[in-house]
Structure formats: structure tokens, C-alpha cells
Amino acid sequence: MKKIEAVIQPFKLDEVKAALIAIGVTGMTISEVRGHGRQKGHTEVYRGTEYAVDLIPKVKLELFVPDARLEEIVLAINSAARTGKIGDGKIFVFPVEEAVRIRNGERGESAL
Numbered sequence: 001m002k003k004i005e006a007v008i009q010p011f012k013l014d015e016v017k018a019a020l021i022a023i024g025v026t027g028m029t030i031s032e033v034r035g036h037g038r039q040k041g042h043t044e045v046y047r048g049t050e051y052a053v054d055l056i057p058k059v060k061l062e063l064f065v066p067d068a069r070l071e072e073i074v075l076a077i078n079s080a081a082r083t084g085k086i087g088d089g090k091i092f093v094f095p096v097e098e099a100v101r102i103r104n105g106e107r108g109e110s111a112l
Contacts, residue, residue, distance in 0.1 A: 001096040001109055002070050006061045007033065008081040008089040013059050019080035020063075023072060027112070029062040038086055058089065064096060066109045 043052050062097040064082050074091055082088055101111040
């Protein structure tokens with residue numbers, strides 16, 4: 001099992017969700033987050049005063065997937081989230097040792 005964390009642009013969320021649903025992904029957790037990478041934010045003017053916005057709004061998706069579906073799911077996220085511009089985001093993959101469904105105690109990939 002693997003955990004996929006993808007940090008993407010908020011306006012790409014609907015496209016990414018649609019791409020995942022189209023390939024049969026049934027569960028995901030979505031959080032609104034803030035951060036920056038290479039783009040390092042930008043400056044804005046509010047009431048005549050310029051200020052730096054160094055933490056950009058992003059969306060983080062978390063999915064737990066069987067090893068056999070990892071590449072397919074990463075490719076779907078990558079394709080749907082890409083604009084080709086700086087700030088598109090990142091995808092991280094982590095190993096998962098165990099999963100337990102609280103409702104009935106199922107373990108492993110059957111708990112996903």
C-alpha cells in the first residue's frame with residue numbers, strides 16, 4: 001500500500017477529482033493548505049500599500065492506494081493538475097505498513 005499526497009493549484013481540484021473518479025478511485029481526503037516552493041509568493045497592493053504574499057493557497061489531496069494502482073493514479077493526478085507553469089504543485093508517495101477499517105477490523109488492502 002502507498003499514500004499519495006498531491007499539492008495542487010486550487011482551480012485544478014475539480015479536474016483532478018474528475019480524473020480520479022473516472023479511473024475508479026473511490027476515496028480521498030482534501031485539505032486547503034498554504035505554502036510556497038520556487039514561486040516564493042508575490043506582491044499585492046491593498047489600499048495603496050504594497051505587501052508580500054509569501055504563502056500561496058493550495059489544495060492537498062491524500063489517497064491510500066494499492067501498490068498495483070500507484071502509477072495509474074499518479075499519472076491521472078499529474079495529467080489533470082498540469083498547466084505547464086511554475087506553481088503546478090508536487091506529488092509525494094509514501095509506503096504504508098498497515099491499514100485498519102475501524103468499522104469491522106478489516107486489515108491491509110481490503111481496508112482501503
